[in-house]
Amino acid sequence: MTDPRLTALARSLPATVPFVGPEAQERARGRPFAARIGANENVFGPSPRAIAAMRDAAAEIWRYGDPESHDLRHALARHHGVPPDCIVVGEGIDGLLGYLVRLIVAPGDAVVTSAGAYPTFGYHVAGYGGRLLTVPYARDHEDPQALIAASRAAGAKLTYLANPDNPMGTWHDAETILAAIAAVPSGGLLVLDEAYVEFAPEGTAPPLDPSDPRVIRLRTFSKAYGMAGARVGYAIGPAALIAAFERVRNHFGMNRAAQAGALAALEDAPWLAHVCDEVARARGRIARIAAETGLTAIPSAANFVAVDCGGDGALARRVLVELAAQDIFVRMPFVAPQDRAIRISCGTEADLDRLAAALPAALKRARATD
């Protein structure tokens, strides 16, 4: 039953949600997963300095967090060499995407993304009444030229592009991204989601240039910094756009301990390097496990690997179910043809030992019920 007092827009929204959490699956299964490698979490964890900072902040949690996230924002500004007023800190990239869409997209406004790209962006666009147009992936890559072309054709307010991409892990080099930025139509904005960029090769992220009004960059402490549960993301963009977030954001919405943890994490460059090494090693291991099972790992610049199961979405979904039966939590792309793959997050050695042991039989059973 829908509450009749909802706005017409709210009534029109689906009650479904983009992602079901692994905890909900565990409750439905009646037992926990042994390998949690489905949500692109960073199993190598946050910097010990970040953990210590959060532990220290626990007793002080009676204080509201600084609504300006001053110390973190200024540290990020120094880290990236951009002015502090070109950065806004928010409740993860998800939260920032919500604010951004709210600021820019009026009901009926066109927005462009890729078919099968990060669904939470589409969730927000629908939530504010935007008109979401999609272009297909090109050989498992988001297609910047096609995105911009569609954006120009539709007069889109926003164009979403993740680099590296989620769920496929593929990426473009900085030159390709710069060409896309240069082609953004007048009045438009490229939403460049760089949640995974710390894992990517040098030359993936274009230089940060917040004087460019055509692009806003989204970064997070959820992935390489290992703090998904803390909810700390940030956006870097032109000062006038960044200032607009003050008009709509939940000013006291940032957890105090999370701010302290993010600040400490940012200052621990060796830990970040260590995590990136571990992730690269795990990506290689996932690719070898795939190859040993006769499957193809799609090259990835993120902390997960999409593994082509060699069939259609139904086959991949059965593989997922079979892995879950062996207590391994993984996810898969939502849209064809990318949904022929399963998406495996970089796990610990133990996680991937379990995957290596389980995958051949899971695939066999999945094929048997074809």
Added chain:
Amino acid sequence: MTDPRLTALARSLPATVPFVGPEAQERARGRPFAARIGANENVFGPSPRAIAAMRDAAAEIWRYGDPESHDLRHALARHHGVPPDCIVVGEGIDGLLGYLVRLIVAPGDAVVTSAGAYPTFGYHVAGYGGRLLTVPYARDHEDPQALIAASRAAGAKLTYLANPDNPMGTWHDAETILAAIAAVPSGGLLVLDEAYVEFAPEGTAPPLDPSDPRVIRLRTFSKAYGMAGARVGYAIGPAALIAAFERVRNHFGMNRAAQAGALAALEDAPWLAHVCDEVARARGRIARIAAETGLTAIPSAANFVAVDCGGDGALARRVLVELAAQDIFVRMPFVAPQDRAIRISCGTEADLDRLAAALPAALKRARATD
């Protein structure tokens, strides 16, 4: 400069924010406050069990929090004797108010509140294009009958009432609130903000009845539970309305450690009782300090006391400035005639010793510059 790509609504919004944090004032002053008794934070802190739970969760912060807040929500359901599907957990009452306004208020819809009531509610109403109507306080109390009458006259979608009230600390008994609920106009909803209700006398909160479609109740771990920096609030209301939050909320927005802390805090009833005792003692002390200075403390059922400075808003503001000069952070109501008072949060003995020492001279200087 305003970004020209903003929606017409976003362009119309003020760039000002409801509250400036004490940290921003400290940065401007160049030195910290010695007594932080301005933001209605709970200086007595969270339960030691909540602190321990948050510390334990720090190393696991690489995991997203459960997007359903299942364990906390079910514990709250047991605690309050209501079904779990009548509770939604969110990023503080501020965050939940934002979602609620978004769900119910379309541009131009009428909304009723009191002139000088909690400004963050009005911030959200403006943010979604609602038309905010206000009624005056009656002898420093919000006026439920007048609120409902205005709501009926305007066909308001939402009527906001805080019990106990912030910033005055005054309250109504449950019978008065029940009468207001019974008079909510058809198609309307009473937003009953009970952020401070754990501090109030027995008989302040009406029984919870989520089968009643006319009211949604807002509660928080920020005040009596001492976890303002964690950002955990919840709403209790009719299942159809609560379900609607799933359409717009930031599903993965809840900090994982905060969820664990709130769950532990809820289970520590003795600590809650201890905090309420300390708060009651501090309220008494603030009233005595006021009386010794020749001022009148307005009776309060919250963790703060509004102290009538005996003049107008300008005088109270000067008292505030004088107290800040002595490193005491307090706030004051925004709107006349309530702004003749300063609002002092319940501090530690040391905080209130400092207040007692500073207030007479602060008042004298404030009056001298009249």
